[in-house]
Amino acid sequence: MAASVALAGCAGQAPGDLGRLQAELASCPDRPVNVYDAVDGSGTTQSDTIAREYVAAIEADVEKTAVCGGHISIVAFGTNSVTAPIFEGDLEAPGSTDIAKLRRVPGIVDEVMAEVTKNYKPAIALLPSGGTDVTGLLRLLDEAQELRPDMALQATIYTDGLTNQGIVIDHTLTEAEATALADTVAVPDLSGASVSVMGIGRTTGDPLPSDFIAGLKAFYTRLCTNTGAAKCLVVTDGR
Secondary structure: OOOOOOOOOOOOOOHHHHHHHHHHHHHHOOEEEEEEEEOOOOOHHHHHHHHHHHHHHHHHHHHHHHHOEEEEEEEOOHHHHHHEEEEEEEEEOOOOOOHHHHHHHHHHHHHHHHHHHHHHHHHHHHOOOOOOOOOOHHHHHHHHHHHOOOOEEEEEOHHHHOOOOOOOOOOOHHHHHHHHHHHHOOOOOOOOOOEEEEEOOOOOOOOOHHHHHHHHHHHHHHHHHHHOEEEEEEOOOOO
């Protein structure tokens, strides 16, 4: 897989998966994408169900990268935002036409996801035990953007949102409290980036109260907004 350029728009709309990929192509930015996915490796997210949800969302990111062209980095993170690699590479769909290139995308996705599936649990096992500093990951997103300034950063942090390093959230926050707390965190400038935080409140064991989850969402939404990102999305399930 070599570095690629964004595919040009397609004429017409094919049925089925090919048509879906054409629609995805039409939504690509005007430059290659720089996709950065960071998966929470802490104990509160370690269940087969949560892992399947994360991997399914990562597969959509892999497909996006293959369709638009660009680079993808997938890591697991733990204490002090230490990371372990799951997959990294430049994705290119070969072909002389848009349709020919899009027909190659499923094969690229299958190849990458085989590596992701193989490396997912071993990467988490490499992480040091201890706390989790989710807010510290913003620094890594900044580094990812600086490393490839000619690409459009699209970053996703897969996490339940619980953190016991840096900012500790151990009680239910009102929206005002969550906003004020987020404003105490120094954040990098992620202007132009698209940032998502997915999985908020999804933990192993007993479900978190809905008002606690609402406070977490308000905190991370404000945190992302403070970076100046062009798009911020904070969700429990899906995108």
